[in-house]
Amino acid sequence: MGLLNLFSRSHAAAAQSLIPSGSFTVDDSGHIISTTLPRNTPEALLQQIAQAVLSTFSTVPQEQLQVAEFTVTFNSLKITARAIRGGAMIFLAPRTHNPR
Amino acid sequence: MSSRHKLLLLDDDPDMLEIYREILQRLPGEPGIQAAMSGSRAIAALETDAYSVFITDLSMPKMDGLQVLAVVRRRWPQIRTVVMTSMADEQFKRRAYSMGADLYCAKPSTSQEIENFLSSVQSLIRKEGNSHAAVTGAEKKSLTELLRMECLSRNSSVVRCMGSSGEGRIWVQRGEVIDAIAGDLSGEAALENLLAVPADRYDLLPGDPTRPRRIFEEHRELSSPDLSPLPEPAPPPPPPTRALRLGPLQARPPEPAPPTFTIQEPSPPEPPPPTFTPQEPPPPEPVAEPAPEPKENPLAEFARMEGVELLLSVRAGESEPTIDSWGVEHPDELALWAVGALDRFRVLGEHLNVGPVANIEGMNASSRFSVVQKGSAALCIAFRRSLVPEKARECLKTILSKWAS
Numbered sequence: 001m002g003l004l005n006l007f008s009r010s011h012a013a014a015a016q017s018l019i020p021s022g023s024f025t026v027d028d029s030g031h032i033i034s035t036t037l038p039r040n041t042p043e044a045l046l047q048q049i050a051q052a053v054l055s056t057f058s059t060v061p062q063e064q065l066q067v068a069e070f071t072v073t074f075n076s077l078k079i080t081a082r083a084i085r086g087g088a089m090i091f092l093a094p095r096t097h098n099p100r
Numbered sequence: 101m102s103s104r105h106k107l108l109l110l111d112d113d114p115d116m117l118e119i120y121r122e123i124l125q126r127l128p129g130e131p132g133i134q135a136a137m138s139g140s141r142a143i144a145a146l147e148t149d150a151y152s153v154f155i156t157d158l159s160m161p162k163m164d165g166l167q168v169l170a171v172v173r174r175r176w177p178q179i180r181t182v183v184m185t186s187m188a189d190e191q192f193k194r195r196a197y198s199m200g201a202d203l204y205c206a207k208p209s210t211s212q213e214i215e216n217f218l219s220s221v222q223s224l225i226r227k228e229g230n231s232h233a234a235v236t237g238a239e240k241k242s243l244t245e246l247l248r249m250e251c252l253s254r255n256s257s258v259v260r261c262m263g264s265s266g267e268g269r270i271w272v273q274r275g276e277v278i279d280a281i282a283g284d285l286s287g288e289a290a291l292e293n294l295l296a297v298p299a300d301r302y303d304l305l306p307g308d309p310t311r312p313r314r315i316f317e318e319h320r321e322l323s324s325p326d327l328s329p330l331p332e333p334a335p336p337p338p339p340p341t342r343a344l345r346l347g348p349l350q351a352r353p354p355e356p357a358p359p360t361f362t363i364q365e366p367s368p369p370e371p372p373p374p375t376f377t378p379q380e381p382p383p384p385e386p387v388a389e390p391a392p393e394p395k396e397n398p399l400a401e402f403a404r405m406e407g408v409e410l411l412l413s414v415r416a417g418e419s420e421p422t423i424d425s426w427g428v429e430h431p432d433e434l435a436l437w438a439v440g441a442l443d444r445f446r447v448l449g450e451h452l453n454v455g456p457v458a459n460i461e462g463m464n465a466s467s468r469f470s471v472v473q474k475g476s477a478a479l480c481i482a483f484r485r486s487l488v489p490e491k492a493r494e495c496l497k498t499i500l501s502k503w504a505s
Contacts, residue, residue, distance in 0.1 A: 019452060045452070052448045056441045061433040063162075065410065065469060065482060070462030072445045075455025079445075094454075 139163030144427040158185035173200040256307025261299035287314035407487035416476035
C-alpha cells in the first residue's frame with residue numbers, strides 16, 4: 001500500500017489547492033459581498049481570511065501608522081487587502097514556487 | 101564633519117512637504133532635506149541627526165508648530181528655526197518670535213516669494229555656519245516649562261536634572277509625571293525639591309515604561325495649555341555657586357508661618373508624652389535607586405538611513421517584551437498591533453497550510469511599511485513613500501541583517 005502513497009497528494013498540497021487565485025469583497029462584519037473566485041471555494045475559508053484582514057485594519061493605531069493597503073506573504077500564498085469604505089477588498093494569489 | 105547642511109521640514113500635509121523639498125533642493129550646496137509629518141517624528145529625527153535649519157508649519161494636530169518650536173529651541177538652541185504658515189496673524193508672529201524663532205514667514209506662493217524664502221533660508225544657513233555658539237533668548241527654560249511640554253505632548257520620557265552637587269530624575273509616562281528621585285528623596289518630595297531649585301542643565305532621556313508610579317497627585321501647572329514662559333524659580337539666596345541641591349539636608353527650608361491677626365482660641369492642654377515606652381527606631385529611609393545610565397537608542401543607527409520614518413522593535417523578554425522605537429508616539433500600541441497581526445496571520449497560515457508569514461508589507465498616502473518576524477522578535481519599519489522602492493528594499497535588507505544579529 002505504501003506504493004500508492006507515492007502517487008497521492010500530500011495533505012498540505014491538498015489544502016493549498018483549496019485556495020484559488022482571485023479576489024473577493026467583504027463588508028465590515030465579514031460577509032462576502034462579491035467574489036471572482038470559483039464557486040466551489042469554501043466560504044468558511046474565505047471568511048477566516050476576511051476576519052484576519054478586518055481585524056488587522058480595525059486594530060491599527062491610525063495615529064501612529066495609517067494603513068490603506070497591506071500584503072501578507074506566506075511561503076505559498078500572497079494575500080493583498082485594501083481598505084474600502086465599509087469593508088475590504090481581498091486578493092488571493094497562490095505562489096507556485098517556494099522562495100528561499 | 102561633513103560641510104553639507106541638513107534641513108528638517110515639519111508639516112502634516114505630505115504634498116506640502118514634497119513641494120518644500122523640491123523648492124529647498126534649489127539651494128546652493130544641495131543641503132540634505134529630511135521631512136517629518138508630526139512633532140514627535142521631527143523630534144526623533146533631531147535626536148538622531150544634526151540639522152542646521154528646522155522649518156515647521158504652525159497648525160498641526162496634536163503638537164502644533166509652536167509646541168515643537170519650544171522643544172527645539174530648548175534642546176537644540178544652535179538650530180535655526182523657521183515658522184511657515186498660511187495664517188497671517190500678528191499674535192502668532194509675536195509669539196513665535198518670543199519663543200526664539202529666527203524667521204516667521206507666510207507660505208510662499210509666487211515665484212518672487214519662493215526666491216525670497218530661499219534667500220532667507222540660505223542666509224540662516226550661512227549664519228549657522230558662522231556661529232555655532234549663537235543662541236536666542238528662548239534657550240533657557242525652566243524645569244516646569246520643560247515638564248509642561250512633555251505633559252502636553254503626551255510624551256514618555258525621563259528628565260535628568262544635572263547640578264554640580266548631583267543629579268535628579270523625573271519620569272514622565274504618557275504625559276503624566278509618575279515618579280521622581282533627587283538624592284535620598286523620591287516621589288512627590290523629590291519632584292517638589294527639583295521644581296524648587298534650578299539645575300544647571302536638563303536632559304531628556306528616553307522614557308522608561310517599566311517605572312512604577314509613585315506620584316499620584318495631579319500637577320495643574322504642568323497640564324496647563326498656556327505656553328507663555330513661566331517665571332524661573334528664584335535662585336537660593338546667597339549661593340556661592342549655582343548648584344542643584346539634592347537630598348533631605350538640602351531640601352527647601354520650612355516657610356515662615358504667615359502673620360495672623362485673629363485671636364486664637366486657647367487650645368486644650370496636650371497630654372504629656374508617654375515616657376514608659378522605649379522609642380522605636382525611625383523606619384528606614386527609602387533607599388533611592390541608583391540612577392540608570394542613559395541608554396543609546398538601539399534603533400538610532402537605522403533611523404539615520406535615508407527615507408526611514410519610523411522604527412519599532414519588539415523582543416520577547418522573560419516577563420515583558422522589550423520595545424524599542426524611533427519616531428513612534430505610543431510604541432506600546434503599535435507593538436501590540438504588529439505582534440497581533442503577525443500572530444493572526446501565523447495562525448491563518450497554519451490553518452491554510454501555506455507556510456509561515458514571510459512579512460507584512462503595506463502602504464498609505466505618505467509611507468510604506470514592513471512588519472517582519474525573526475524568531476521571537478518583530479520589527480516594524482516605515483519608509484517615506486517617495487523613496488525609490490529598490491532603495492527601500494535595499495535599506496530594509498540592511499536593517500534586517502543588522503537587527504537580526
